[in-house]
Amino acid sequence: MSNNRTVLIALGLVAVVVVIVLAIYTMSGAEEAAAPTDTTNTDDQSTVDEPTDDQTAATTNDSEVIVFTDDGFSAAEYSAVPGDTVTVRNDSSQDLQFSSDNHPTHRDEPALNTPVIAAGDTTTFTAPSEPGEYGFHDHIRSQFTGVLVIE
Ligand SMILES: [Cu+2]
Numbered sequence: 410m411s412n413n414r415t416v417l418i419a420l421g422l423v424a425v426v427v428v429i430v431l432a433i434y435t436m437s438g439a440e441e442a443a444a445p446t447d448t449t450n451t452d453d454q455s456t457v458d459e460p461t462d463d464q465t466a467a468t469t470n471d472s473e474v475i476v477f478t479d480d481g482f483s484a485a486e487y488s489a490v491p492g493d494t495v496t497v498r499n500d501s502s503q504d505l506q507f508s509s510d511n512h513p514t515h516r517d518e519p520a521l522n523t524p525v526i527a528a529g530d531t532t533t534f535t536a537p538s539e540p541g542e543y544g545f546h547d548h549i550r551s552q553f554t555g556v557l558v559i560e
Contacts, residue, residue, distance in 0.1 A: 473493060473536075474495075475555065486556045491536055494536075497523060497526060497532050500529070504527055507526060521534060536559055
C-alpha cells in the first residue's frame with residue numbers, strides 16, 4: 410500500500426510538471442502568434458518604399474543623357490544644371506572612355522572623367538557646381554568631342 414501511495418504521489422508530481430510545461434509552451438505560442446502582426450507592419454513599410462522608387466525614376470528622367478555612337482556624340486552641346494546627374498550611354502560598338510578636355514591629361518573638369526564604358530553600357534556623373542562650358546571627348550577616339558554647358 411505504501412508503495413502504491415508513493416507511485417500515486419510521483420504520478421501526481423509528474424502531472425503537475427506536465428501542466429506547468431504545457432502552460433509555458435502555450436504562453437510561448439501566444440508570443441509567436443503576435444509575430445504575424447510584425448509581418449503586416451513590414452508590408453506597410455514596403456508600400457512606403459514604392460513612392461521612393463517613383464522619385465528615383467523622376468530624377469532619372471530629368472537628367473541629361475549624352476549618347477555616344479560609332480559616329481560620335483549625338484549632339485555637339487548638352488546642358489545641365491549644377492549638381493545634375495548626367496548620364497552617358499555608349500551605343501557604339503566599342504569601349505567609350507568619356508573624358509574631360511584637354512586630351513590627353515583631362516584636367517579641365519575631373520568630374521567628367523568616367524571609368525571606361527563598355528559597348529551598350531551606361532554610367533553617370535554629377536554635373537560640375539560652377540556654371541560654364543566644359544569640353545569633353547572620347548579618349549579612345551579623341552576626334553569625337555562635345556560640350557557640356559552648365560547653366
Ligand atoms: Cu583624352
